[in-house]
Amino acid sequence: MGLEIDRERIPGFDVEGKDADGMDKGILTLSVGPQHPGSGHFRLIVKVDGDIIVEALPDPGYVHRGEEKMCEYRNYIQNIPHLERPMIADSCGILYPYVLAVEEICNIPVPERAKYIRVIMAELNRCIFELYWLGIYGIFLGHSTMFMWPMADRELLIDLAEMASGARVTHAYFVPGGVRNDVPDAFPEKAKRHLLYFRNRLKEYKDIFYDNPLFQARTVGVGILRREDAINLGATGPVLRASGVEHDIRKVEPYDVYDELDFKVITMNEGDSFARAYVPWLEMYESVEIALQALERMPSGPVRTKLGPNPKGAVGEVFKRVEAARGELAYYLVSDGNPKPYRVKLSVPSFREIPVMAHLLKGAKLADMPSIYWSMNYWPVEADR
């Protein structure tokens, strides 16, 4: 036949010998992302042999904003709005350790009622994030009902968050010394109504999604992360707990009033994509439970300690971590006695899932990539900060 393809000129398609990276012949290099569909603002360089992924190289950094450096030029209060930006769907979760750290370094007392309000808002935000993530997971596995339902039910909780804080996302609600404003009088009653209805709705997710044979066929036994690998690779959050490790900062290092509330740490032993999708669903029940308990026990009183215009930190350093919706989120804050922090370091859960992702994708089928990638709870904007 006359048609000959000049294979030398097709990048990544060398049939003879080895390519520049020393990979065998016939290995095809694909770039998943950094365009938005499929991966978020994140590139995954995947090398496939036929249908099997032989190597996956995560390439983060497309949405780096320099949050840590920005912190050094703003005072402790001005840092609040921009620190929420890496993770707008869980804005209370990402702000929580910062607020705790500033309180410790500036020695600011927190009223008891504010602690309860913070716990309620953090749990609402955990559900808001997990529903958002679940919707995306559903649509990427081709289940569009599972996109619509969480997005609609999320609205119930966003309504509550808006009632308390005044904004639907990026609440900017936590401040050093408590919360910005007290919740309205009608909030506890409305919150109970919405949370109880939401808990009933969660049961329906099981029927249409988790018990669905089509969903199970794509996730059960796919991307199994063993317990020791999860620990050695530094996985965190639902990914770690889906591999059978009972580790939750809310239990290990309780902050605010989590030690007074009664809740379980959800674990599963399978460690596959199904378990990683199922653990957040079970955790949403616990979040509702925590929020209801906190609403019940919330005392009356002030919600915010009055601060001077520019609170100054003592000379020193502080490390605070909380359990955000995606896992352990920590701030390391150094102060040199000025109203502005000397150094702020964020340790975000998404970044810690990158080695796990590379480990799990190796040897998986290319068609299983979405189900593994999205089960990681990975958020590129947060990972790049």
Place this chain on the structure above:
Amino acid sequence: MGSVSGMLRALASGSKHLAVKRFTLRYPEQKLKFVGDGYQFDPKEGVGIAGYRGRHILYHDKCTGCQLCSIACEGIAEAISMVKVDKQYKQNKKGIMPQIDYGKCVFCGLCVDACPFYALFMTDDYELAAYTKEHLIYTPDQLAVKPKYQGTYEIKIDELGAYHDE
């Protein structure tokens, strides 16, 4: 569970929603109801009053031109700049008041927290779309106008499910 019964249960679970009321809010015919008149701040107590954080409202008879809102915004969005106003107020010797660029504002409300004279609050108005960037800049006179936002719809929950209703 068998795959046939699993599929049937999934189908039944979805089909039930044919009888359930629509959850969607039909914006702009229907608009959400908010708590209060918007976010406010009490500088004496040092604590905010819950409300929606929409467009600001500026009380000309209280603003002293102290620039604290503008200073608070410097590290956040740099949306507030102080401009000269034509009318003279006796508490405002310099005759300057904030002008807010809603192309930059992130609606965090920290400028409201910074105001010690009850002059700058926020309102329920979130419908700020404009045809040009210049129209997003609100002068002190525009900020003094009380918005006419009327939302009446709330989420109702009953045995039919959750839906938006008056």
